[in-house]
Amino acid sequence: MSAITPLMPRQKVPSLSFPLVGGGTWSLSDQKPENFTMIVFFRGMHCPMCAKQLQDLESKIDDFAKRGVNVVAVSSDTEERALESKETWKLPNLDLGYGLSLEKAREWGLYISTSKGKTSTGHEEPALFSEPGLFIVRADGTLYYASVQTMPFARPHFAELLGALDFVIAKDYPARGEVVDHTNP
Structure with missing residues (x-):
């Protein structure tokens, strides 16, 4: 696998589409x-x-939704495992995708891990899977916010993100971290 290249704020994000638990296909290009x-x-x-x-x-x-934000979650799980997650975790309203390829995960800058066997839930980890990431993409398809992790711990808190979005939307706050070459901004 190739090295991870981070996505850059204010730049177009890679294409993304995947099947959804319950049927249909979610595609970033279809989001409005x-x-x-x-x-x-x-x-x-x-x-x-x-x-x-x-x-x-x-x-x-x-x-x-009240803040004009479409939401989806996705993993590289199989349809069967994703369906079990949706049902067991009681996620009736969350669009839940599955079948994310590891190549696409890498394209989005996600880290890939190997299986360590069964987890505390008694489920076997897949041979390879992506670590967590959270991306907020503007309606024009450019990156606004990214959080990419090497571990399953200390993820962004949704309550804090909601508060930040209130500020961002009210103040039309720009995406930050956009400078590629600090010697020639």
């Missing part, structure tokens, strides 16, 4: 949010931290 699309990449059904994160997100979906 009032303000943003938020994509939550999660490790998969084996991850208890993912369950907590997505349950928290489920409880705040309406809050994101």
Whole structure:
């Protein structure tokens, strides 16, 4: 696999599409949010931290919608594992995708891990899977915010993101971290 190249704020993000639990296909190019699309990449059904994160997100979906933010979560899990996650974790309103290729995960700058066997939930980790990431993309397809992690711990808190979005939307705050060459901004 190739080295990770971070996505840059204010630049177009890579294409992204995947099947959804329950049918249909989610595609970033089809999104027409009032303000943003938020994509939550999660490790998969084996991850208890993912369950907590997505349950928290489920409880705040309406809050994101009120701010003009479309929300989706996706992993490289199979359809069967994704369906089990949606049902077991009680995520009736969250669009949950599956089948994310590791190549696409890398294109988005995600880290890839190898299996360490069964987790505390009793589920086997896949042989390879992506670590968490959260991206907020403007309606024009450019990156606004990114959080990419090497570990399942200490993820962004959705309550804090909602507060930040209130400020960002009210003040038309620009994406930050856009400078590629600090010697020639």
